[in-house]
Structure formats: C-alpha cells, structure tokens
Amino acid sequence: MLTSLPWRWQTDRMLICSNLTSLRVDISFPTIEVTEGQRILISGASGSGKSTLLNLMAGLDTNYNGQVQLLDLDWNALTAAQRQQLRADHIGIIFQSLNLIPYLDLIDNVELPARFSAIRRKAADRSATELLDRLGLPARIHRRKPDQLSLGQRQRVAAARALYGAPKLILADEPTSALDSHNAQRFIDLLTESMNLDNQSLVMVTHDLSLATGFDRHIHLDVGHA
C-alpha cells in the first residue's frame, strides 16, 4: 500500500498545466496555473475540451504530452496506484450529473472520501454534519437516502462530499447544469463560502458565464484552440 508520497511542495502552486496536449482528442490547452485559494472558471463551447481538461487535471486521463502537475508531481510520472492516492488525498471532484451512492445516506455519502485517504480522514475538522448544515441541508434529512432529495439538495450533498477532509483542490464539472439560475448562483455562493474556510482552490468548468463573478480568473477555451 502506498502511504507516503514525496512531499515537495514549497510554493503555493497547486496545479500547473503547461504545453499540454491531449493525445486522446488532439486538443492543445493554454498554460494554466492554479495557486492556493485561487478560483478559476473555465468556459467554452461543447467540443472545446472543457471536460477533457478537467480529466487531465484530475489525473483520470494520462494520455497527454506536456506537463500536468499537482503539488509539483506530474501525473504521468506516477504509477496508477500513486495517482489514485494523490487524487484521494488532495482533490475533491463535483460531477456534472448527480453522483451519490444511492444506498448510502447523506452522512455516509459525504464521508466517502475519508475511506480512501488517511490525510483527509485526519483533516476532517469540519464534520459531515457541519458541511451539510453550511450548504443548507438541515440535520433532519441527514440520514435520508439521496433519492428522497431534490436535485438542488443532491448537488449540495455532492459538494459537501468534495469538500470533506479539506482537499487542496476542488474540480467542478458543470456542477450547476441541473439547477435553475437562482439555485445555481446560490449553490456557487454556498460552495465558495465553505471553501474560504480551508483556503481551497477551485477549478470550475461551465458554459454559464453569469456565474463568473467571484472567480479570480476566467479562461475561455475556443474550439480548435491551439
């Protein structure tokens, strides 16, 4: 089992993508650097490679040329098991569609990341209950199963799960696509509020530019970007 990864992070640089080309879909990306606590919005039309970029950043897709480094570690330099551990320890992902485990209640769903990472287990200062509360989910529903919740509520549970154990980097793939504009803005507000507490960085992919306020940087990907 892999327990210790080389700990070489001296800067506040969380993630850097440079000279990055996806070999799978043949798209090149601009250099992107994410520092601690920074929020970056990535937009672009469909086919511009938004999700591909997020996959590369998360180390889920290692079929690339160039560098993608999380905490100065390049995904391609790691073994599959090391990648799993690095992702479990430092990245929280909020998915486009609702991805809660249907048979686990809200608390169990939120605490899921701690099963795969001792670091996040230790760093879980904020309990699942507190995170759910903060995201506006009252305690009386914490033991319910996800299918008893509304879409907006479920997406907030998914956000609480990504935040649990204070991972350094939150990646969000169109997290508001299932929500109406009012709820989408409210979701982003709650998410960023909670992230302020632990100074987490956020990279969010969206096509909804109205959400851009409150982000430190906005990167627009053109189709066929070179």
Added chain:
Amino acid sequence: MLNALWQSARYRASSLIWVVLSLALALGLVMLVERLRDGVRDGFSQSVANIDLVVGAPAGDVQLLLHSVFQLGAPTQSIPLARLEQALTQPSVEWWVPIALGDNYRGHAVVATQANYFEHLTPNGFSQGQAFEKSGQLVLGARVATKLDYSLGQSMRVAHGQAQALGDQHDQLTFELVGILKPTGGPIDNAVLIDIADFQTLHIDPLRPTPPAAANAALVGVTAPFALFQLQRQLTAEPDLTATLPGVALSRLWSVFGGAERALELLSLALLVCAGLTLLAQTMSQVERRTREMALYHAMGAPLRYSLGLPIVESASIGLVSWAVAWCLLQVASTLISEWLQQSQGILLPQTGVTEFEGALLVCSVVAPVLLSVLPHWLAWRRSQLNSLERL
C-alpha cells in the same frame, strides 16, 4: 467496506431476497438428495456390517444375499440345520445364526432365527422389550411395530405361507410380542422375527412325516479377518454349500443401481448449474450499476482492491448466505420428513452437522460467485477508468 456492503444489500433487499432464496432452494435440494443417497447406502451397508459370511445352498452371490439379508427375490434351497451345524462347528467361526424364510405376517416377512441373532446383528438394540426367549414369543422390526401399532404383550397369529390372508386354522400359532427393535434403516425394520423352532412347528403337516429342521441360510461371524477367505473357500468347496462375502455381493448390487445413482448425480449437477446461472444473471444485471459506481470510486481515488473488491465480496456473500439458508432449510426439511421417510421408505436420514459434501458445497458457494463476478467486474472497472468524467 462491510458497512457499504450491508447498506447496498439492504437497499436492494427486495430483489436480493429472491436471488438468495432461489440459490438456497437449489443448494438445499442438492444437499437433501445427497443425504438421501447417504441414508439409502448406509441402510444397505449397515445391514451387512456385522456379517462376515453368508452360507447357503449353492446359488448366486447376489441372490443369496438378497434373500437371506434383505428378504427379497427367490428363496434358495433350504439346508438341514444339522448340516449347517456340522459345517460351521470349527474354531474360526465365532458365531452363526440360521435364517429361515418363507412365511409372512400381514405382508411382512417372517424371519425365523435364533435368539443370538439379536446379540450380533441388531447393534441399535431394542426400543422396547427384549429378545424372544421361549417358544411362542416374537420380536418386531421398528416399521412393522409402528405400522401395525402394536405394543408389548400383543398377541399375534402367524400363518404359514406367503399369502396375506390368514391361512387355515391348523396352520397357525399364536405368538406374544416381547420386543420391538430400534429403527436401523435396513430390511430388518420391516421383519417379524420368530424362533426357528416355532417356524418348524408352523410347518408341521399332520398328514406327512416331519422333515428335519432346516434353514435357508446361515449368517456367520469369524474370529479373525484372515480366517475369512479360507473359511469361504472351504465351505464353497462343499458340494451342497456356498459361502459369499456380503460386502462383495453388495458392491455388485450397487453396480446394478449405478444408473439410478448417476441419474440423481446428474440431476444435482443440473440444479447446481441452474444456481450458477441465477447467480450470473444477478451479477450481469448489476454490472451496469456497478460500472457507474466504480467510475465514481475511481474518480474519488479509491484503490482497485476497493472498487473491484466490493462487488466480488458481495457475490461471495450472496453465495455464503445462500448456502447457510440452504443448510437451515435442510435441517427443517430433515426434521419434517425423517419420520415419514423412515416409516414409509425405511430410510434413515443421517442427522449430522455439516457433512463433507456440504462442506465442499460451501466452498463452491463462495468460490463460484467470486469466479463468476471477477471477469465482468474487472471489465467494468477497465471501462470505468476511461473518460471517467464523461461517463459520470
């Protein structure tokens, strides 16, 4: 992981219950068939367990054994008791009992023998009473006693001949029931045992001269195993006698039943294949859901042993639980039918813990689901690795 398994099982309990139930039924039936086969086999081999040699008039091995021990088939010629006595009075013979057959009480074979029969050939002993000691007493096998609902002291009129109806008055003797044997699962459960002297009396024909006392066979115990073959050779060499080893004759008999046995085996195998298919169907129906789940776990950084372990341990658990349910069902079924089985079929179901066969079945119940689920889930895991975010 156990918590996740338990939550997952509870979440789809309504469908899982039927999967487990159908697997348990198949496994339970296979176990029951196997126990029945054991019971039948044990019944037969128990019947000859204490007999070293069967001695009778020249006839086929199987015929002699079937008739003298199982009261089946054509009778062999009778031999004067004096002749048997002469042939069997030698140092290598530890004991012998004569067996005379041919009579019948309400459809149950009358076995005429001597009191020392009970000493050597009924290891289970008596459930009530004791062996006959004097003329006019008789002993019943367990099934006969239950079927006729007789208790000790009952008087019974035994007729000469095979006819089920009572014979003529002068051919009858009145007996007193003095002992009832415990069930053995063997043919003796079905027999009426009388003293061979009374058997002679039954057969006296007032119009003819009384023939010398005779028996159809003698069941023999030897002093030492090595004396057995020599004794057998020696007795068979006599022109009017033959001696057969019951174990050998029995295995010949089994070879006759072999076809039926194999049919049962095939049936069991078919049941197990059905169980396997049920399991496969259940696994395949879950793979799509599992693929999404695995993709999610993968994106969350779960190691392979977790993503893949979850469904595999789940399959193994289903097998384990099914086996346990099957075994419990078997216990219930055995308790319910053992009485009936013994009464109507004369089969004693072995009432044991987990038999060797059931132990092997347990291993299969855990290993087979693991093997059946490894490949589809591994493929699912590989799919879940590609384009994780797009899939989710």
